[in-house]
Amino acid sequence: METMLIKGNEALAEGAVRGGCRFYAGYPITPQSEILEWMAWRQPEVDGTFIQGESEIASVNMTFAARALGARALTSTSGPGFSLYQEGIAYWVSAGMPAVVACVQRFGIGDGFIGAGQDNYWQAVKGGGNGDYHLITLAPNSVQENMDMAYESFELAEKWMHPVLILSDATIGQMVEPCSVPPMKEYDMDQPWACKGVAPGEDHKVITDITYFEDLDEWNAGYIKKMRKIMDEEQRWESIEVEDADVVLVAYGISSRVGEGAVREARKQGIKLGLIRPITLWPYPRKAFAEIPDTCKGLVTIEMSMMGQMREDVIIASKSKFPTYAIATAQRVAAVDQVIDFARKVISGEAEEEEVF
Amino acid sequence: MAPKKAPEIMYCENRFCAGCGHSIFDRILGEVLTEMDIVGDTIMCSDIGCNHQFQFCMNVDTIVPPHGKMGAALTAQKKVRPDKYAITIAGDGGAYAIGLGETMSAATRNDNVTFFVMNNTVYAMTGGQMAPTTQPGQKTASTPAGRLASMNGEDFDVFNVMRSLDIAYLARTSITNPANIARTKKMVRKAIEKQRDNKGFSLVEVLVPCPTNWGLSPVDAMKHIDNVIAPRYEMGEVIDK
Numbered sequence: 001m002e003t004m005l006i007k008g009n010e011a012l013a014e015g016a017v018r019g020g021c022r023f024y025a026g027y028p029i030t031p032q033s034e035i036l037e038w039m040a041w042r043q044p045e046v047d048g049t050f051i052q053g054e055s056e057i058a059s060v061n062m063t064f065a066a067r068a069l070g071a072r073a074l075t076s077t078s079g080p081g082f083s084l085y086q087e088g089i090a091y092w093v094s095a096g097m098p099a100v101v102a103c104v105q106r107f108g109i110g111d112g113f114i115g116a117g118q119d120n121y122w123q124a125v126k127g128g129g130n131g132d133y134h135l136i137t138l139a140p141n142s143v144q145e146n147m148d149m150a151y152e153s154f155e156l157a158e159k160w161m162h163p164v165l166i167l168s169d170a171t172i173g174q175m176v177e178p179c180s181v182p183p184m185k186e187y188d189m190d191q192p193w194a195c196k197g198v199a200p201g202e203d204h205k206v207i208t209d210i211t212y213f214e215d216l217d218e219w220n221a222g223y224i225k226k227m228r229k230i231m232d233e234e235q236r237w238e239s240i241e242v243e244d245a246d247v248v249l250v251a252y253g254i255s256s257r258v259g260e261g262a263v264r265e266a267r268k269q270g271i272k273l274g275l276i277r278p279i280t281l282w283p284y285p286r287k288a289f290a291e292i293p294d295t296c297k298g299l300v301t302i303e304m305s306m307m308g309q310m311r312e313d314v315i316i317a318s319k320s321k322f323p324t325y326a327i328a329t330a331q332r333v334a335a336v337d338q339v340i341d342f343a344r345k346v347i348s349g350e351a352e353e354e355e356v357f
Numbered sequence: 358m359a360p361k362k363a364p365e366i367m368y369c370e371n372r373f374c375a376g377c378g379h380s381i382f383d384r385i386l387g388e389v390l391t392e393m394d395i396v397g398d399t400i401m402c403s404d405i406g407c408n409h410q411f412q413f414c415m416n417v418d419t420i421v422p423p424h425g426k427m428g429a430a431l432t433a434q435k436k437v438r439p440d441k442y443a444i445t446i447a448g449d450g451g452a453y454a455i456g457l458g459e460t461m462s463a464a465t466r467n468d469n470v471t472f473f474v475m476n477n478t479v480y481a482m483t484g485g486q487m488a489p490t491t492q493p494g495q496k497t498a499s500t501p502a503g504r505l506a507s508m509n510g511e512d513f514d515v516f517n518v519m520r521s522l523d524i525a526y527l528a529r530t531s532i533t534n535p536a537n538i539a540r541t542k543k544m545v546r547k548a549i550e551k552q553r554d555n556k557g558f559s560l561v562e563v564l565v566p567c568p569t570n571w572g573l574s575p576v577d578a579m580k581h582i583d584n585v586i587a588p589r590y591e592m593g594e595v596i597d598k
Contacts, residue, residue: 023437049436054462058429061422061459065430068420069400069437087423095421189437195418197397197441206412208403208421 002181008143009034009173012102012166013042015150016074020187021100022048023073025062027055027081030114031170032104035076046184056081060088060101067092067099068207070194072154072187076102078170079112082120082128089163090129094209096193098157098164101135102150105169105253107304107331115331116170118253119305124167125281125313134227134282135165136234139252141277143177151182160230161193167281169304171254171333230283237285238277241267245274247343248292248322250314251302252278254333259302262339273343281310286317298323298346298353302334307357315356323353364391371414373407376575378565379446379475381532382541383411386446386473389545390417393553399442400434402427404451407482408475411446425456428463431470442552443470449562450480453489453513460560464522467557471548474515474560477567478586485570489513492586497570515562516595525551526559527596531587533566533579544594556598564590 006014013035016024024039036052043050049066053059059075066073077085082103092099103124107117127133136156138149149166157164190196198204206212211219238256240263242248251259256277266273276288292299299322301310308326315324327334327342345351366387373380390396401417403409405424412419422430427445434443452460452474463470479497480486486499490513494503504512519527526548530541541563548559564586566578573581 023433025433049433051433051436053429054458057426058459058462061426061429062433064422065402065420065433066437069434069441071437088426091421091423195400195420196438197400198416198418199397204412204416204418206403206419206421208412208419 004179004181005176006143006179007034007174007176008146008168009104010038011143011147011179012076012150012168012173013038014181015147016100016153017042017046018182018184019151019154020072020185021074021154022046022187022189023063023066023071024048024075025051025053025059025066026075026077027053027059029078029081031106031116031173032076032078032102034173035102035104056084057088060085063099064088064092064097067097068095068195070189070191070196072189074100074102076104078104079106079108080110082123086123086129089135090131090133092163093133094131095207096161096210097207098154098161100153100157100164100166102166102168104173105167113331114170116254116333117304117331118169118255119309120167121281121303121305121309124165135163136160136230137165137167137281139167139279139281140172141253141256142172143175144179146172147179147181154187160226162226162230167253169253234280235283235285235287236279237288238279239288239291240275240277242274242276242291244272244293246272246295246297247346248274248276248296248299249302249339250276250278250299250310252281255302255304258334258336258339261336262343265336266340266343269340271340271343271347273340284313284317289317292318292322296322298325298351300342300346301326302329302339304329304331304333306330312356325351325353364388366391366396366416367414368416369414372410374569376566376568376578377407378477378532378563378567379407379410381538382446382473382475382563382565383415385532385538385542385545387415389542389549393546393549395442398440399444400438402430402434402443402445404445404447406448406451406480408446408448425451425454426459427451427472428456428459428461432463432466432468435468435470442549444549445472447472447474449474449476449478449490450488453515461518464519464524464558464560467523467525469552469555469557471552472560473545473548474562475565476562477565479567479570481567481570485567492589514590515560516591519560520595524558524560524596525556525598526594528594529562529564529590529592531564531582531592533582
């Protein structure tokens with residue numbers, strides 16, 4: 001397999017192209033503009049379409065239109081751009097459009113900052129737009145995973161006819177790592193569900209809120225059944241030394257790499273740390289929490305938010321069986337020592353368990 | 358004289374109010390698509406509002422993005438499937454208010470897409486609130502004392518903002534009588550032919566009545582367009598490249 005030394009954002013773009021993406025629309029916003037810039041030359045090279053939309057609102061709806069006509073379509077953004085996407089993404093969901101969006105998280109509220117953050121978690125994982133939905137949310141923690149997740153994202157979205165979100169962050173997006181590059185996939189955009197012009201004697205397709213053309217109660221029941229099935233079948237995670245851990249760290253994305261470092265270092269010091277790394281944030285990998293030993297003294301999220309946003313999912317996943325804490329590092333990436341120090345306090349009983357926000 | 362049969366594309370009765378102009382326009386478009394033999398080569402982009410109800414009575418493939426975002430969606434449609442016609446039936450609120458940015462962006466790019474904008478001077482589906490096209494002094498659900506330029510600005514005239522653009526076709530028409538219907542049909546066909554010939558962006562604004570929200574009978578609503586609204590605007594073609 002071909003290897004590239006490549007930036008995370010570019011790996012995400014190239015992974016999507018190799019996964020059959022033939023449409024990209026987006027609007028420049030730091031720290032993800034390399035995705036847009038890569039697509040600007042790469043899409044024409046593969047006979048795809050690149051559009052720099054006049055806004056995020058235009059871009060997300062261009063992506064809807066392209067996907068509705070059958071093309072594997074990606075868009076990407078960050079921070080306030082992701083907020084502007086939410087209406088459009090809700091339309092993708094209601095129409096059952098298997099489009100893919102990448103959010104390369106930056107820290108802050110409103111305009112915020114251009115550096116890394118993980119404080120889009122609630123917006124990304126809890127819905128974001130109006131109505132009952134979660135996006136299938138993948139959380140890469142390396143350049144390789146940026147590429148691999150983008151590569152498989154369309155098949156995952158098409159499997160469920162439901163949008164996929166790749167929730168990356170500025171650190172993963174900006175770092176350069178060696179990356180194995182998968183082969184090009186071909187995709188036939190003349191899918192049975194796609195709009196391609198009504199054929200003689202056939203009924204037209206209308207790509208809209210599906211319930212306009214189906215019985216609402218029946219559709220609702222089928223949708224909930226599908227969402228439950230996704231919850232059951234698509235949970236993904238990585239567990240490191242959880243089976244005998246006194247403290248289990250829970251972290252995704254860039255923070256999970258610190259978490260892994262902390263587990264290795266703490267074990268050298270005789271401190272039994274473990275790590276659960278959610279790879280899907282929805283469905284949240286609740287199954288991973290079943291293997292935590294009863295003797296565990298606490299679960300600690302490491303996340304670049306102020307409010308410890310993921311902690312509430314840890315409480316749900318662990319059914320409140322253990323005390324929970326958050327190392328909420330806001331705009332900074334956590335340090336290994338900081339994590340080990342906190343874990344010591346959990347073991348000694350000095351750490352104070354705060355209420356969730 | 359036997360009534361003219363609706364083309365096959367109109368597969369059931371429409372859902373519009375009695376006297377609504379949308380149903381007349383939809384029939385015109387259905388006839389043009391049929392006569393040009395492009396029903397199967399057309400992918401409509403719907404707005405959200407009364408206009409969107411064409412999808413329940415016209416057998417043509419359709420996508421429905423959020424309200425007003427047709428300019429963006431049509432642009433993508435035409436790039437992804439350049440062999441298909443990308444056409445919208447828009448409302449005046451969708452095309453000129455919430456979607457003005459997307460409409461203008463498609464026009465300034467001179468994208469090869471076609472807009473038909475139904476101007477009935479109000480947001481009709483939500484109960485007749487003020488639209489950009491609401492007339493001076495016109496009472497609506499959100500301008501109970503009548504539209505005032507000092508409060509709400511002047512009514513929007515698409516010719517004023519698009520006249521200088523490098524686009525293929527810009528026209529205004531109405532459907533108030535058989536002669537105007539025939540004229541509108543010619544403009545609809547011409548606008549679609551611009552797309553066929555890769556000329557670029559076209560927009561036809563159609564003055565249509567909303568008897569329900571205007572509080573007028575269907576006949577009086579038509580007269581209101583002829584006597585009050587149309588005389589305030591330049592009618593006909595102002596760009597034809």
